[in-house]
Amino acid sequence: MxxxxxxxxxxxxxxxxxxxxxxxxxxxxxxFTYEGADPVDAQVVLAPGQYRNPILKGFYPDPSITRVGGDYYLVNSTFAWFPGLPVWHSTDLVHWAQIGNAIDRPGMLDFKRLGLSRAVFAPAIEEHEGTFYILNTCVDCQGNFLITAKDPKGPWSDPVWLPTVGGIDASIFFDEDGRAWILNNDAPPGPAEYQGHRAIWIQQYDPKAKVTIGPRTVLLDKGVDPSTKPIWPEGPHITKKDGWYYLTAAEGGTAEGHSQVALRSRSVTGPYTPYANNPILTQRGLPRDRPLPITSAGHADLVDTPDGQWWATFLAVRPYGDDLYNTGRETFLLPVEWKDGWPVILENGKTIPYAATAPNLPAPKVLPPPTTGxxxxxxxxxxxxxxxxxxxxxxxxxxxxxxxxxxxxxxxxxxxxxxxxxxxxxxxxxxxxxxxxxxxxxxxxxxxxxxxxxxxxxxxxxxxxxxxxxxxxxxxxxxxxxxxxxxxxxxxxxxxxxxxxxxxxxxxxxxxxxxxxxxxxxxxxxxxxxxxxxxxxxxxxxxxxxxxxxxxxxxxx
CATH class of the missing domain: 2.60.120.200 (Jelly Rolls)
Known part of the structure; x- marks a missing residue:
């Protein structure tokens, strides 16, 4: 085609x-014929109105999602593979059709001879006033960049590099007053105290001039409980709801200690207060011998539906042995429950379900090729x-x-x-x-x-x-x-x-x-x-x- x-x-x-x-x-x-069927596909039979996790099987990590009306768009990391940053579309959050690749022209980036786990790390997608934005980092290339498109299918613009923003995992937030802000993981404000000591920063961005402006501010240093020496706070997003700014981020690294945490503030630049019952998503601490385990969950992004429900996409893995998995980090979906003003994806101690009740959203008129089961x-x-x-x-x-x-x-x-x-x-x-x-x-x-x-x-x-x-x-x-x-x-x-x-x-x-x-x-x-x-x-x-x-x-x- x-x-x-x-x-x-x-x-x-x-x-x-x-x-x-x-x-x-x-x-x-x-x-060329590919086929696959996992043990869980036969053991877990979907009831009417249910969907199957993961929603994107295989190497589809770091999902970021945004909604425009009744349409949902999602992007994933691809590192040094090309074309990069697959762009997906869905109307029901369950069935996803790939509609493009945001990095699809040789002149956009240069991966040289980088290792396959370098180059384009976690992307973040947002839409504002008819323009789609993807923030991303080209590790060992040139740093953080932004690309835009009027149609998420593409073409996407050439990268606009952000020289005053370091680190990785950049995202963009548009406030109700029209101001735009860029968040990212970067080095702490002082000397690092241990391996994995990082911070989440924010800085204002001028979309018209395509430059960052004003001072950078630290939103989160180390993690939600500095006494435990948390590692790698990353993948930050800001969501505004009921007058609160919610900062959500991954914490604990990308292996079995991975998690998602939440903080909130009345001001976009903080100070932010952590949720008392963090993390809002994790699979660490569960029995290692549980059947058909899902592990290493985190790096979530929140999205609402037109009827006021909330959902989260996130990554996790399905090991077949002791932390052994060949399918990479995959994209999962779970509902978000607001408890006393805080978003909770999954209570601590609960396992991620392979089958769950689907969102009450219209299915696509034509089903795309399957990405799960x-x-x-x-x-x-x-x-x-x-x-x-x-x-x-x-x-x-x-x-x-x-x-x-x-x-x-x-x-x-x-x-x-x-x-x-x-x-x-x-x-x-x-x-x-x-x-x-x-x-x-x-x-x-x-x-x-x-x-x-x-x-x-x-x-x-x-x-x-x-x-x-x-x-x-x-x-x-x-x-x-x-x-x-x-x-x-x-x-x-x-x-x-x-x-x-x-x-x-x-x-x-x-x-x-x-x-x-x-x-x-x-x-x-x-x-x-x-x-x-x-x-x-x-x-x-x-x-x-x-x-x-x-x-x-x-x-x-």
């Missing part, structure tokens, strides 16, 4: 997308562009791919996975998932390769595909499990390929184990490796803030 933002990218790179049979140095991929997604590569949820590592500076006539064709370029490679992929969204495709590639030099990957970062991945070795093509499985391994990975298994032409490839994820299979003839599946260690793709072992991605990759001299 034609997507305006990626069409703009195609025009910017000025390359034809005409299809042809694979040529030397090109790899052709067809029949068990589902299958088939990509036919009809062209001229890939779906909006497909991503590549870092930012391309040339058009090395084409889409159409049922195929995604990649130029086998020298760029490795540590650079900006010939790679496109989509997120692993289930603990138990599989992906399969057909690859047609004729390697011409030793080391040339094309195939299927399960990748968490350029240091932690599996590659299954056709490789030329010793002057002959082989079907090979390679694994990289850290910076100490070879850039292409270590050979785990391989078999000779006796003929030429297409080969079917399949990767099956079973929690912490991955199976790799191939079929040189359609339907004649053979297992190359079963039970490979999939925990290397988990955040706990690979580090960072992203999740695993299934993708296609071609590399050649």
């Amino acid at each position: 034609i997507r305006p933002t990626l069409t703009a990218l195609a025009l910017a790179l000025s390359v034809s997308t005409a299809q042809a049979a694979p040529k030397p140095g090109q790899a052709e991929f067809r029949n 068990a589902f299958q997604a088939v990509e036919t590569f009809a062209g001229p562009e890939l779906p909006l949820n497909w991503m590549t590592l870092r930012i391309p500076t040339e058009r090395w791919w084409s889409v159409g006539q049922g195929a995604l064709t990649l130029k086998a370029r020298p760029d490795k996975l540590i650079d900006q490679p010939s790679f496109w992929g989509r997120r692993q969204q289930h603990i138990n998932a599989s992906v399969q495709l057909t690859v047609d590639f004729a390697p011409t030099a030793d080391g040339d390769r094309a195939g299927l990957t399960a990748l968490q970062s350029d240091e932690f991945f599996y590659f299954l595909g056709v490789v030329r070795s010793g002057g002959k093509p082989v079907l090979r499985l390679e694994r990289r499990a850290g910076a100490g391994d070879p850039v292409d990975g270590m050979v785990i298994a391989e078999v000779p390929l006796t003929g030429t032409g297409p080969v079917d490839l399949k990767i099956t994820a079973r929690a912490g184990e991955y199976d790799f299979a191939y079929a040189a003839k359609p339907g004649d599946w053979k297992v190359l490796k079963a039970g490979a260690d999939g925990t290397i793709l988990s955040t706990r072992k690979a580090g960072g803030f992203v999740g695993a991605v299934f993708g296609v990759y071609a590399n050649g001299k």
Whole structure:
């Protein structure tokens, strides 16, 4: 289908997308099929009027949400993946359709060779007087920036950099008097007293001049209870209700100690008083052996409905073992209850439900592709562009791919996975998932390769595909499990390929184990490796803030 933002990218790179049979140095991929179903999908059956958590499965962290009339818009972090900052639309807070990517042009940002968990951190979206604003940070790039659009589908403006605002996790608040304010996490006003000692700051912003003005003020130093040495207050938002300014922020880091806290004040610049029963959301302190756990909840954003109800989007994870998860941080939804003038997402000690009563809001007239529960997604590569949820590592500076006539064709370029490679992929969204495709590639030099990957970062991945070795093509499985391994990975298994032409490839994820299979003839599946260690793709072992991605990759001299 034609997507305006990626069409703009195609025009910017000025390359034809005409299809042809694979040529030397090109790899052709067809029949890409992803499917997944988790144990909870069968165990938790929805009753009428219920929705399923998470609402966005897979690597969709740091959700920020805003409402315009009866429409809701949401954005997520993407770090060094491109296109970046997916923009979603919903009318009922349950069914979400991706309508664009806010970072979709090569000239907007420069990720260089940044690690995949650097670059664009937590975005925040707001609308004011017909203009949409996204505040964001490009870590190790140039700092905090703002982009705007009249239509959330895009196009979004080039970044306006905010040199007087440091730190990360910037957001914007428009007050009733017309003034705008920017919040963010930054260094404390004095020397840091311990690792993770941070502060939340606020400064006025002039939307017309596009500059920050006036002094910066600290709203929260350390956290709501400084005596406990809280770490990483971040993701701040201000919400105004009944004459009170509510400051909500994450606290406790992004792992199992994650939480959400609330404070309030009669003045936008404070002083802010913490809620006596903070945190207003957390899963820390719950039994580690509870069934089907959800952990690491926080980084919430509040939104109201036209009938006066309140809801919160937030991130959490679904581990399959001891803090092991490959699906990354996902987007969840829960109602907000106001208790004595304070917003409470979930009382302490309660577990996040996988099923809950849905908002009383109109469902979309046409249901979008599923983003939760068990589902299958088939990509036919009809062209001229890939779906909006497909991503590549870092930012391309040339058009090395084409889409159409049922195929995604990649130029086998020298760029490795540590650079900006010939790679496109989509997120692993289930603990138990599989992906399969057909690859047609004729390697011409030793080391040339094309195939299927399960990748968490350029240091932690599996590659299954056709490789030329010793002057002959082989079907090979390679694994990289850290910076100490070879850039292409270590050979785990391989078999000779006796003929030429297409080969079917399949990767099956079973929690912490991955199976790799191939079929040189359609339907004649053979297992190359079963039970490979999939925990290397988990955040706990690979580090960072992203999740695993299934993708296609071609590399050649």
